[in-house]
Amino acid sequence: DAGVTQSPTHLIKTRGQQVTLRCSPKSGHDTVSWYQQALGQGPQFIFQYYEEEERQRGNFPDRFSGHQFPNYSSELNVNALLLGDSALYLCASSPGLARYEQYFGPGTRLTVT
Amino acid sequence: LAKTTQPISMDSYEGQEVNITCSHNNIATNDYITWYQQFPSQGPRFIIQGYKTKVTNEVASLFIPADRKSSTLSLPRVSLSDTAVYYCLLSKTSYDKVIFGPGTSLSVIP
Numbered sequence: 001d002a003g004v005t006q007s008p009t010h011l012i013k014t015r016g017q018q019v020t021l022r023c024s025p026k027s028g029h030d031t032v033s034w035y036q037q038a039l040g041q042g043p044q045f046i047f048q049y050y051e052e053e054e055r056q057r058g059n060f061p062d063r064f065s066g067h068q069f070p071n072y073s074s075e076l077n078v079n080a081l082l083l084g085d086s087a088l089y090l091c092a093s094s095p096g097l098a099r100y101e102q103y104f105g106p107g108t109r110l111t112v113t
Numbered sequence: 114l115a116k117t118t119q120p121i122s123m124d125s126y127e128g129q130e131v132n133i134t135c136s137h138n139n140i141a142t143n144d145y146i147t148w149y150q151q152f153p154s155q156g157p158r159f160i161i162q163g164y165k166t167k168v169t170n171e172v173a174s175l176f177i178p179a180d181r182k183s184s185t186l187s188l189p190r191v192s193l194s195d196t197a198v199y200y201c202l203l204s205k206t207s208y209d210k211v212i213f214g215p216g217t218s219l220s221v222i223p
Contacts, residue, residue: 004156033211042200042213043157090156101147102211104156 002027004105006091012111013081021076021108025093031055032074033102034066035090043090049074078110086112117201122218131188133217135201138182144203146177146184151198151216160199161186188219196221 005024013019025032031050035043045058049068068074072093078085088109092102118136125131137146145164149157161168163175163184174187188195198216 035213042198042215044213045211088154092156101159101162104158107154107156109154 004029004091004093004103006089006105006108008108009106010109010111012113015081015083015112017081017112018077018079019081019110021078021089021091021110023074023076023091023093023105025072025074025091026095026103029093029095029103030072031094032068032072033092033094034074034076035092036060036085037088037090037107039087046076081112083112086110116212117203117214119199119201119214119217121215122220124220124222125191126222127192128190131191131195131219131221133186133188133199133201133219134183135186136183137201137203140181140203141205143205145205146175146181147202147204148173148175148186149200149202149213151200157200157213191219191221193221193223195219 003026007022023032033048034046036046037043046060046064047054047066048056052068063079065077088107090107091105094102145162147162148160150160151157161170161173161175163177165177168175176185198218200213200216202211202213204211
């Protein structure tokens with residue numbers, strides 16, 4: 001049973017560009033959350049998707065947007081990249097309302113130059 | 114959202130038991146306490162979760178006093194591979210906004 005997978009593993013972009021990161025949840029999971037983790041800090045919650053809708057959102061600007069597909073996979077889009085967007089982007093999935101633990105993917109390392 | 118406070122760092126020798134305490138004075142009645150472990154350049158990994166008293170699994174034990182204002186993660190006989198950052202956080206359901214603090218960086222010394 002594959003766990004949470006993310007692509008790509010690493011990405012280098014230039015300031016002002018746009019980026020799309022992808023996540024496939026663990027089998028049987030229907031909820032996907034995205035986190036940004038800067039070096040030396042804990043993960044910061046970006047948003048959460050369930051039933052193809054954004055359900056919760058953290059303190060991130062509208063440049064950060066997402067999507068969830070009918071197969072529960074998800075994308076994170078970041079527009080007008082800033083140097084400060086350089087971070088590890090983590091996707092986590094969970095199996096539904098009655099459960100609480102989240103399963104994290106390995107992350108995508110984004111570097112903005 | 115209720116906030117958690119835990120030590121920034123801890124050192125321990127191999128083979129010792131490590132206890133990491135987390136304070137959550139404003140915990141809500143429907144909050145669960147969850148601990149995650151994270152190695153460098155990897156996503157966090159779920160360790161254990163509890164609501165009250167004691168929970169034990171094959172990896173760790175979680176002790177929660179009756180007032181639930183703190184919790185203690187206990188790692189028995191740590192090894193070098195237990196060197197990681199440990200996060201304590203509160204959540205109500207899988208749809209709740211999950212807030213990670215800076216965590217506790219545990220260094221296991223040979």
